[in-house]
Amino acid sequence: MLKPLGDRVVLKVEKEKEETVGGIVLASNAKEKPQTGKVIAVGDGKMLDNGQKAVPSVKVDDKVLFDKYAGTEVKYDGEDYLIVRDSDIMAIVD
Amino acid sequence: MLKPLGDRVVLKVEKEKEETVGGIVLASNAKEKPQTGKVIAVGDGKMLDNGQKAVPSVKVDDKVLFDKYAGTEVKYDGEDYLIVRDSDIMAIVD
Amino acid sequence: MLKPLGDRVVLKVEKEKEETVGGIVLASNAKEKPQTGKVIAVGDGKMLDNGQKAVPSVKVDDKVLFDKYAGTEVKYDGEDYLIVRDSDIMAIVD
Amino acid sequence: MLKPLGDRVVLKVEKEKEETVGGIVLASNAKEKPQTGKVIAVGDGKMLDNGQKAVPSVKVDDKVLFDKYAGTEVKYDGEDYLIVRDSDIMAIVD
Amino acid sequence: MLKPLGDRVVLKVEKEKEETVGGIVLASNAKEKPQTGKVIAVGDGKMLDNGQKAVPSVKVDDKVLFDKYAGTEVKYDGEDYLIVRDSDIMAIVD
Amino acid sequence: MLKPLGDRVVLKVEKEKEETVGGIVLASNAKEKPQTGKVIAVGDGKMLDNGQKAVPSVKVDDKVLFDKYAGTEVKYDGEDYLIVRDSDIMAIVD
Amino acid sequence: MLKPLGDRVVLKVEKEKEETVGGIVLASNAKEKPQTGKVIAVGDGKMLDNGQKAVPSVKVDDKVLFDKYAGTEVKYDGEDYLIVRDSDIMAIVD
Numbered sequence: 001m002l003k004p005l006g007d008r009v010v011l012k013v014e015k016e017k018e019e020t021v022g023g024i025v026l027a028s029n030a031k032e033k034p035q036t037g038k039v040i041a042v043g044d045g046k047m048l049d050n051g052q053k054a055v056p057s058v059k060v061d062d063k064v065l066f067d068k069y070a071g072t073e074v075k076y077d078g079e080d081y082l083i084v085r086d087s088d089i090m091a092i093v094d
Numbered sequence: 095m096l097k098p099l100g101d102r103v104v105l106k107v108e109k110e111k112e113e114t115v116g117g118i119v120l121a122s123n124a125k126e127k128p129q130t131g132k133v134i135a136v137g138d139g140k141m142l143d144n145g146q147k148a149v150p151s152v153k154v155d156d157k158v159l160f161d162k163y164a165g166t167e168v169k170y171d172g173e174d175y176l177i178v179r180d181s182d183i184m185a186i187v188d
Numbered sequence: 189m190l191k192p193l194g195d196r197v198v199l200k201v202e203k204e205k206e207e208t209v210g211g212i213v214l215a216s217n218a219k220e221k222p223q224t225g226k227v228i229a230v231g232d233g234k235m236l237d238n239g240q241k242a243v244p245s246v247k248v249d250d251k252v253l254f255d256k257y258a259g260t261e262v263k264y265d266g267e268d269y270l271i272v273r274d275s276d277i278m279a280i281v282d
Numbered sequence: 283m284l285k286p287l288g289d290r291v292v293l294k295v296e297k298e299k300e301e302t303v304g305g306i307v308l309a310s311n312a313k314e315k316p317q318t319g320k321v322i323a324v325g326d327g328k329m330l331d332n333g334q335k336a337v338p339s340v341k342v343d344d345k346v347l348f349d350k351y352a353g354t355e356v357k358y359d360g361e362d363y364l365i366v367r368d369s370d371i372m373a374i375v376d
Numbered sequence: 377m378l379k380p381l382g383d384r385v386v387l388k389v390e391k392e393k394e395e396t397v398g399g400i401v402l403a404s405n406a407k408e409k410p411q412t413g414k415v416i417a418v419g420d421g422k423m424l425d426n427g428q429k430a431v432p433s434v435k436v437d438d439k440v441l442f443d444k445y446a447g448t449e450v451k452y453d454g455e456d457y458l459i460v461r462d463s464d465i466m467a468i469v470d
Numbered sequence: 471m472l473k474p475l476g477d478r479v480v481l482k483v484e485k486e487k488e489e490t491v492g493g494i495v496l497a498s499n500a501k502e503k504p505q506t507g508k509v510i511a512v513g514d515g516k517m518l519d520n521g522q523k524a525v526p527s528v529k530v531d532d533k534v535l536f537d538k539y540a541g542t543e544v545k546y547d548g549e550d551y552l553i554v555r556d557s558d559i560m561a562i563v564d
Numbered sequence: 565m566l567k568p569l570g571d572r573v574v575l576k577v578e579k580e581k582e583e584t585v586g587g588i589v590l591a592s593n594a595k596e597k598p599q600t601g602k603v604i605a606v607g608d609g610k611m612l613d614n615g616q617k618a619v620p621s622v623k624v625d626d627k628v629l630f631d632k633y634a635g636t637e638v639k640y641d642g643e644d645y646l647i648v649r650d651s652d653i654m655a656i657v658d
Contacts, residue, residue, distance in 0.1 A: 001470040002441070005433045008466055034166055041467075044433070049143050049425045057099045057138070065096070065168065065177075072410055072466065074441060083441075083466050090102055090166065090177050094095040128260055143237050151193045151232075159190070159262065159271075184196055184260065184271050188189040222354055237331050245287045245326075253284070253356060253365075278290055278354065278365050282283040316542055331519050339475045339514070347472070347544065347553075372542065372553050373480065373511075374473040377658040378629070381621045384654055417655075420621070425613050448598055448654065450629060459629075459654050504636055519613050527569045527608070535566070535638060535647075560572055560636065560647050564565040 002076055007046035007086040009058060010074075011037035011066070035068050036093060040081060056086050065091045096170055101140035101180040103152060104168075105131035105160070129162050130187060134175060150180050159185045190264055195234035195274040197246060198262075199225035199254070223256050224281060228269060244274050253279045284358055289328035289368040291340060292356075293319035293348070317350050318375060319364060328368065338368050347373045378452055383422035383462040385434060386450075387413035387442070411444050412469060416457060432462050441467045472546055477516035477556040479528060480544075481507035481536070505538050506563060510551060526556050535561045566640055571610035571650040573622060574638075575601035575630070599632050600657060604645060620650050629655045 004010050014036045039062045045053035058064055071084035098104050108130045133156045139147040152158055165178035192198050202224045227250045233241040246252055259272035286292050296318045321344045327335035340346055353366035380386050390412045415438045421429040434440055447460035474480050484506045509532045515523035528534055541554035568574050578600045603626045609617035622628055635648035 003468040003470055005465055005467060006463065010467065034168060046141075047422075047430050048145050050145065051424050051426065051428050051430060052145050054141050054145060067166065072443065074410060074467070076469070087100065089099055091099060091104065091168075092097040093170070094097055128262060140235075142239050144239065146239050148235050148239060161260065181194065183193055185193060185198065185262075186191040187264070188191060222356060234329075236333050238333065240333050242329050242333060255354065275288065277287055279287060279292065279356075280285040281358070282285060316544060328517075330521050332521065334521050336517050336521060349542065369476065371475055372478055373475060373544075375546070376471040376473060379656040379658060381653055381655060382651065386655065423610075423618050427612050427614065427616050427618060448631065450598060450655075452657070504638060516611075518615050520615065522615050524611050524615060537636065557570065559569055561569060561574065561638075562567040563640070564567060 002041055002074065002081065002083075004041050004043040004083060006043050007054070007056065008043045008083050009039055009056070009086055009089065010041040011064065011071070011082045011084060012040050013037040013080070013082050034065050034090060036063060036065055037082060038063055043086075046086065054086075058086065058089055058092060063093045064089045065093055096135055096168065096175065096177075098135050098137040098177060100137050101148070101150065102137045102177050103133055103150070103180055103183065104135040105158065105165070105176045105178060106134050107131040107174070107176050128159050128184060130157060130159055131176060132157055137180075140180065148180075152180065152183055152186060157187045158183045159187055190229055190262065190269065190271075192229050192231040192271055194231050195242070195244065196231045196271050197227055197244070197274055197277065198229040199252065199259070199270045199272060200228050201225040201268070201270050222253050222278060224251060224253055225270060226251055231274075234274065242274075246274065246277055246280060251281045252277045253281055284323055284356065284363065284365075286323050286325040286365060288325050289336070289338070290325045290365050291321055291338070291368055291371065292323040293346065293353070293364045293366060294322050295319040295362070295364050316347050316372060318345060318347055320345055322363060325368075336368075340368065340371055340374060345375045346371045347375055378417055378450065378457065378459075380417050380419040380459060382419050383430070383432065384419045384459050385415055385432070385462055385465065386417040387440065387447070387458045387460060388416050389413040389456070389458050410441050410466060412439060412441055413458060414439055419462075422462065430462075434462065434465055434468060439469045440465045441469055472511055472544065472551065472553075474511050474513040474553060476513050477524070477526065478513045478553050479509055479526070479556055479559065480511040481534065481541070481552045481554060482510050483507040483550070483552050504535050504560060506533060506535055507552060508533055513556075516556065524556075528556065528559055528562060533563045534559045535563055566605055566638065566645065566647075568605050568607040568647060570607050571618070571620065572607045572647050573603055573620070573650055573653065574605040575628065575635070575646045575648060576604050577601040577644070577646050598629050598654060600627060600629055601646060602627055607650075610650065618650075622650065622653055622656060627657045628653045629657055 002010050039058050042056045045056045066089050070088035071082045074081045096104050133152050136150045139150045160183050164182035165176045168175045190198050227246050227248050230244045233244045254277050258276035259270045262269045284292050321340050321342050324338045327338045348371050352370035353364045356363045378386050415434050418432045421432045442465050446464035447458045450457045472480050509528050509530050512526045515526045536559050540558035541552045544551045566574050603622050603624050606620045609620045630653050634652035635646045638645045
């Protein structure tokens, strides 16, 4: 199991379907859209200046919206995950 | 539903009408004007250094003025939204 | 009405009269001079690290001196305003 | 009257006499020397993180030494002043 | 023995097996994957602003995931180690 | 007299003797050595975030070691001084 | 004697033996290895934001590992020393 540290969150990214027309990959919009993923594991929370830990803002199984370029890709047990910081997650999608 | 995290705010942007003369798009003023939008959802507020959360300065349905280049565009349920930080909102328009 | 947020202040800028000689605009001094304006509206004050708000240092109707390049131009109800941060205002002109 | 805000100080700069030999302006030393000025007005002091204000380190009529490139020139009532931050003043000259 | 200071952690890195085909080293994926290592020694923890020390988030013998470019290589007693900061460790691999 | 403000210290620099061979100035070592000076005057100490002042770490007449490129040269009463910050002084030479 | 200030530490560096083969200096490894030294003197500790001093993490006679490019070389009484900051020391070598 991957146990993220501090304010890190392990996500399973939902693949973007590339739009194609007759097999040709269409250039996506100039302005990048954020991506969605599912929360797999959550760290203990960010260490604050006073030594306490901030409560993470997401929990396991939340579907979240994050910036496409945030985080680090991790391969674990043959699966791809993304480790992002709690603050890189913009919104929970209910 | 989109539930923004921390100091983030979900806005529905009011489209700028491009001024045209005879179908020609006129170059806007050199100095960019800010844009207006309506607040759709508000996060819990920014995490302060002491672990408490700041009270957000806007509420749902406020009409707000924000910098044109702030935030991230989000498509959700076929609608376009903008997620900005509370601090990128300059003023409430009454 | 424009209700500025946080440490922002709405100003009505006093137009600089461009000096001209026979209709020719004279190059102003190399070193930029600050400009003056009248305070139209004042935000609640800057959020401090401890969650409290700083008392703004200007009030409505103050005539103030600010840096020419500070702030964002806003058009509202056909009038031009400037939104600056409290800290960009250098002095009150009595 | 000019009432400086926060940690700002209004100075009346003492003109440097340019050294000339037979009307030719001599290049000053490569390493810039600081300049002196007289304190005309002092702000309330810098806002600290805890919301209190720091006591300014100079008072009206102090003769002070400051960095030549610090501050903003202001013309007021036909007189030139310089507005600097308290922290740009290096020493009081007794 | 190496006794790391502050928020530093001494790791024994697990060598990545370079994939080769017929002796040719294959270019790895464009996006760098993080690496794993075993914790050998842990410092006392990061000095906080209030003078206290943060509790380190890993302990000796933990298998950890860290960014490939983090840390400093150290040779000690004929063995290679890597000294990283606690905050460069992304996750514990159980 | 020069009364330095805050964490500033007035030093009288000890001139480095340039090494010459037959009148030719020899290039000093590539890695710059720090210089020594005598403390002439000390400010009240650096303003801390809580509004208190830090006790300066040097006193008048201390012989100190400082970085060659730190500080600002000041000419006062025909004498050259250097104003440095307390934190630019590396060591006291007993 | 050299009395380092604040979080500074005076080290006596252990010379690296350059590896040579038949008198030719061999290029060291591309990735720089840190160096070791012996602690000669330790400052009072870093001034914290609350005005207190952090306890230094090394003591006189400790053998330490530091980054090769950290610190400032000092010549004193014909001997070469290195002054580094406490935080540049990575580990104590027992």
